[in-house]
Amino acid sequence: MENKIVLDVIQSQTGRRTDGYIRFGQKADGSHFQIPVIEIKGTGDGPVLLVDACTHGDEYEGAEAIIALAKELEQCDFNGTFIGVPALNFDAFCTLTRASVTDGFNLNRIFPGNLDTYSTHRLAATYMERVAKQADYVISFHGGGDVLHLEPIVGYIYDDTEAGHKSQEMAKVFNAPYTWKMENLPFSGVTVQEYRKAYGTIGILPEVGSHCGRLHDREKNVGICLQGVKNVMTWLGMKDYGTPERVKQMDVELHYIHSWNGGIQKLVRRENEIVEAGETLAVLTDVFGNQIEELKAPWRGVVIGYWSVPVIRPGDWWSLFAKILD
Ligand SMILES: [Zn+2]
Numbered sequence: 001m002e003n004k005i006v007l008d009v010i011q012s013q014t015g016r017r018t019d020g021y022i023r024f025g026q027k028a029d030g031s032h033f034q035i036p037v038i039e040i041k042g043t044g045d046g047p048v049l050l051v052d053a054c055t056h057g058d059e060y061e062g063a064e065a066i067i068a069l070a071k072e073l074e075q076c077d078f079n080g081t082f083i084g085v086p087a088l089n090f091d092a093f094c095t096l097t098r099a100s101v102t103d104g105f106n107l108n109r110i111f112p113g114n115l116d117t118y119s120t121h122r123l124a125a126t127y128m129e130r131v132a133k134q135a136d137y138v139i140s141f142h143g144g145g146d147v148l149h150l151e152p153i154v155g156y157i158y159d160d161t162e163a164g165h166k167s168q169e170m171a172k173v174f175n176a177p178y179t180w181k182m183e184n185l186p187f188s189g190v191t192v193q194e195y196r197k198a199y200g201t202i203g204i205l206p207e208v209g210s211h212c213g214r215l216h217d218r219e220k221n222v223g224i225c226l227q228g229v230k231n232v233m234t235w236l237g238m239k240d241y242g243t244p245e246r247v248k249q250m251d252v253e254l255h256y257i258h259s260w261n262g263g264i265q266k267l268v269r270r271e272n273e274i275v276e277a278g279e280t281l282a283v284l285t286d287v288f289g290n291q292i293e294e295l296k297a298p299w300r301g302v303v304i305g306y307w308s309v310p311v312i313r314p315g316d317w318w319s320l321f322a323k324i325l326d
Contacts, residue, residue: 024122042073050139055107058146103118140204150305152209154179182205192205258316265284265311268281295318
């Protein structure tokens with residue numbers, strides 16, 4: 001696809017690389033709501049690959065990988081076009097929050113958005129029309145942010161079409177230990193699903209890193225994101241980064257199990273553990289130390305992640321527990 005992204009502000013232009021912003025509203029202080037965009041044209045023909053991060057503002061690992069990859073790509077030959085959006089919800093990113101500060105909306109629940117209502121809806125609609133629509137393939141990075149831990153898992157949008165099969169293949173190629181057919185989501189308005197519906201775009205949604213790993217594993221998790229994009233680029237024929245050693249992969253159906261009560265939560269089973277139905281995953285106590293809730297595995301499955309902060313509120317995501325598909 002020929003890339004036709006038009007930037008409202010060009011911050012810098014060097015060689016094949018252009019950095020700039022797409023704007024969608026001015027604030028009272030004269031600054032703008034805007035989306036930072038990095039565009040790097042390759043030296044040969046090929047697909048347009050869009051890689052974005054921080055749809056949730058506190059999930060930085062993908063952002064760091066995009067910035068690092070752009071620095072590499074501006075200096076080397078590759079086919080197609082690379083579009084990097086390191087901080088899609090820039091409002092949330094700049095304030096270290098998951099959702100938009102201005103109107104409180106969760107950007108990854110309101111796609112495709114609209115241009116007629118709130119600023120986060122306008123962000124979604126602007127991004128759909130002016131960026132996502134121009135891409136052939138999309139990698140939309142997420143992670144555990146400031147309150148969850150997740151093992152690296154790559155969501156794909158599957159149906160029995162060429163696009164569905166390609167999305168599944170793209171998730172495998174990314175080379176993370178878990179892949180997830182995202183058809184059981186209890187909510188809608190998710191980026192890659194809406195791009196598929198609107199434009200037929202083939203996309204994946206990797207979840208990599210969280211606040212748990214930022215002290216000792218920050219570079220490792222950024223590296224997983226970076227290598228994952230490179231693996232996809234090799235698969236797309238954009239650049240030959242070689243064939244990585246394939247990790248052992250498990251295809252799962254991830255479920256976000258919520259707590260009923262709030263209190264102090266303690267994990268009994270940890271990431272990557274296989275847990276039998278009925279076994280205890282976590283317990284919850286009140287401030288006097290009395291146990292008030294016990295979370296039991298509803299089926300035989302694998303622990304992908306959990307709420308990683310000691311205190312949990314009623315109704316928060318407590319366990320990210322998956323059914324094993326193969
Ligand atoms: Zn997220």
